[in-house]
Amino acid sequence: MKLKAIVLASVFTLGLPSFALAASEPEGPHITTSGNATIKAAPDMATLNIQVNERAKDAAQAKKQVDERVAKYFAFLKENGVVKEDIDAANIRTQPNYEYDKKAERSVINGYTATRTVNVKIKKLEQLNTLLDGALAAGLNEINNVEFGVNNPEQYKTKAREVAIKNAIDQATSVAKGFGADLGAVYSVSYRAPEATPYPIAQVRMDAMALKAQAPAAVQETYEQQSIEFKDYVDVVFELKRTK
Structure with missing residues (x-):
């Protein structure tokens, strides 16, 4: 380096x-x-902040769907050599969704959204694109940002x-x-x-759908590894x- x-x-x-x-x-x-x-x-590591949201009729079902997607991504991370200590996904949030009922003239609950955030420390930058692609494949539908850093x-x-x-x-x-x-x-x-x-941390924010639409070469260009x-x-x- x-x-x-x-x-x-x-x-x-x-x-x-x-x-x-x-x-x-x-x-x-x-x-x-x-x-x-x-x-x-020059950065030699990064931290991913990824989020998954699921909607369902009841809160328990929304949570179950979110947990299944996170578990799928955990398995993918393990296959790619990411250790458990470098993954943080303990937080989960559920909240009701409302819509306005014209007949009742008030807002009523029409379901629930469960949200879970996953933070992954990547100690080998060459794995960055692979782990991002794996998150999208597992259904983690929002990549909040990528924070670059150094291991030592x-x-x-x-x-x-x-x-x-x-x-x-x-x-x-x-x-x-x-x-x-x-x-x-x-x-x-x-x-x-x-x-x-x-030191300032270089950040990248990406929309999951836009990321899927890009070719691999174009995706790589979105990461500017600032000093x-x-x-x-x-x-x-x-x-x-x-x-x-």
Whole structure:
């Protein structure tokens, strides 16, 4: 998997107090830098969100029909190597359907709809189309979205942090040298931990009937595997030494 690092950094002060970090700065000559990094990764996994709806005269029958379709898809997933731990389909909802009775001049129940959602984690992207086709064949009639991600996000978080730290050091070293000084010891570090989900997730929403009508080649083109970004930031205060 290829990695691409985009690095941005800015120098806030050189031997001057910063109001934002005044409490964490030394009295002597110093430099404050901010290292930023963005690591881009190509997705290698995806999560499917699929829904099935069934209507029937009574709620029990609607639920039964939905459960049968989900069970059929479960069997298909098992045949294709998807483990139970990567499937979530525990939720189900039933609700009455109403129509207006002109004679009674009121709304009356004319049946029930059962809805069940299935989330499937796909750890091998080459299975994506196959598992989508299997969902449609099993009667799961609405594909809500496809969320792309990576199987091991921690390696990218670590890489982003390392690049941000290196960037702060490189910027501080370069600027200090330009002013005839050497970088001294680290006086303080202010680390801004990234968010729990530090990257935008590419999403695709598809209508089941439209998906069925497309040729396999056209279906593949609907999935744009956008780069996923992992960001990190760090502020560092270095002491300065005069160049001998």
